[in-house]
Amino acid sequence: MQKWKENLRVIEPYVPGEQPQNKDVIKLNTNESPYAPSPETGKAIREYDNDKLRLYPSFVCSELKSALMETYPVNESELFLGNGSDEVLALCFMTFFNSKKPVLFPDITYSFYDVWCNLYNIPYQRIPLDNNFRIIKEDYYGKNGGIVITNPNAPTSVYMELNDIEDIIKHNEDVILIVDEAYIDFGGKSAADLIHKYDNLVVVQTYSKSRNLAGIRVGYAMAQKELIAALEAVKNSFNSYTLNSLSQAAAAASAKDKDYFNECVNKIISTREHTVKELSKLGFETLPSKANFIFTTNKNISAEKLFNYLKEKNIFVRYFNKPRISEYLRITIGTDEQMEALINAIKEFKQ
Ligand SMILES: *Cc1c(COP(=O)(O)O)cnc(C)c1O
Numbered sequence: 001m002q003k004w005k006e007n008l009r010v011i012e013p014y015v016p017g018e019q020p021q022n023k024d025v026i027k028l029n030t031n032e033s034p035y036a037p038s039p040e041t042g043k044a045i046r047e048y049d050n051d052k053l054r055l056y057p058s059f060v061c062s063e064l065k066s067a068l069m070e071t072y073p074v075n076e077s078e079l080f081l082g083n084g085s086d087e088v089l090a091l092c093f094m095t096f097f098n099s100k101k102p103v104l105f106p107d108i109t110y111s112f113y114d115v116w117c118n119l120y121n122i123p124y125q126r127i128p129l130d131n132n133f134r135i136i137k138e139d140y141y142g143k144n145g146g147i148v149i150t151n152p153n154a155p156t157s158v159y160m161e162l163n164d165i166e167d168i169i170k171h172n173e174d175v176i177l178i179v180d181e182a183y184i185d186f187g188g189k190s191a192a193d194l195i196h197k198y199d200n201l202v203v204v205q206t207y208s209k210s211r212n213l214a215g216i217r218v219g220y221a222m223a224q225k226e227l228i229a230a231l232e233a234v235k236n237s238f239n240s241y242t243l244n245s246l247s248q249a250a251a252a253a254s255a256k257d258k259d260y261f262n263e264c265v266n267k268i269i270s271t272r273e274h275t276v277k278e279l280s281k282l283g284f285e286t287l288p289s290k291a292n293f294i295f296t297t298n299k300n301i302s303a304e305k306l307f308n309y310l311k312e313k314n315i316f317v318r319y320f321n322k323p324r325i326s327e328y329l330r331i332t333i334g335t336d337e338q339m340e341a342l343i344n345a346i347k348e349f350k351q
Contacts, residue, residue: 014115017318026341028332029316031154031183031293033212035267035335037250038260041213044253048246057245064248067255068220072192077225080232083242085182085206085219090116092202092221095234096176097122099145106135108325110154110180129156133287133295137164141171150180152188155320155330157289159188166191169198176227178202183291185210185265186272192222199224207251209292210265218243218251268292272333278343293332295325303327305351313345 017030036042065076082088093116097103102125105113117124127139133156140147147168152159169177179191181203192203202223208214221231235242254261272294276286279296286296297303307319307329318330333339 011119012115014112018316020316022314024314026315026334026338028293028334028338028342029318029330030214031209031291031332032214033209033264033268033292034333034338035212035264037212037216038254038257040253040257040260041216041250044249045246048249052245055245057241057243057248064218064252064255067252071255072190072222074192074195074222078195078222078228080221080223080228080235081243081248082219082221082235083244083247084208084217085180085204086112087217087242088204088219088221089178089180090119091231091235091238092178092204093117093122094120095231096178096202096227097146099175101143101145103146103148104140104144105148106150106153108133108153108156108322109148110150110182113148129153133158135160135164137167137171140168144172144175146175147172147177148180149177150182151191152183152186152290154183154291155293155295155318155325155328156287157183157291157293157295157330158287159290162189162191162194166194166198169194169201173198173200176200176202178204181205182209183293185261186269186292187290195222195224199226202227207254211251211254211261212264213251213254216247216250218247268333271336271339274336275331275333275339275343278339279346282343282346293330295328295330297328301349302351303329306346306349309349310342310345315342315345317342 064081065079068079069075080088082091102123103117104125104127107126107128114124130136149165151165165179177200181190184190190203191201195201195203202221204221207216207218272289276294279286283300284296284298286294303326304319307317310317
């Protein structure tokens, strides 16, 4: 008997979408951008001074922070940088959710939240979305140990108006509320504008989706400085140098290229609107999306069968075999050509 097994930490991990290595695949399953990062990012990486990698990264990450400070109404002490927003969120859960009361999040949302709760033994409660997959704000008025809201939500793509988020904040001034804004740039309004009004609000964003930089692993949190200082202390008790210096330089270069950013985001939004129309001609009902993906269903087609059929055709989308959403597909918005290939493949589908 291997007695050491008693000492293992056993946990069910988060399972991300597949990353097929075959280049011919049309990859619409993990919400990456179909467009290359800004040419400025490429230039920053090519011209990066190799000798700088000899040293540990800057503690203050000032170049990237300055670039972010031009976009959001925050100063350096109100910004926290991390190795992808998953890491930022994991550290937020550890820092802000230390109550015996449950942390609240929707029943259908980013499936990493319950994994972190299990990892840290945080009690949690899933609050059902309504029949249109919307958050019912009154459901968050009760006693709790903190709240996490993804806005726009994933995998539903549904956006919650900022005044409704503010209403939830106002009803929960004694706990921390995290807004995960991984998809906010595709048509929503960031809660970053509320940070100076509420000392219990944390807004988390990422370079992985709207910045076309999933591979660089940069995410950040914005909050009042007391919360950021608490987050820094937890991070520095875990790994003081989380964000490598090359990623910082690449992300800073991307942040400065606002025109390219707007061009990519606008292209994705217009491809999204076109795709929704084309799918509706084929009988699909798609939830109103403010993200770089859509969540769609068809009364006459089995979502699971369509998912498997598309995969055989080398078109990868995401299917969740979970209660309430097992007849939906989550489809990342690619280029116009990729979406046309998707639509054509669906037209040829026979159950
Ligand atoms: C993609 C995603 C993240 C994580 O992004 P990183 O690549 O780790 O920055 C966080 N939250 C949601 C809701 C996401 O969809």
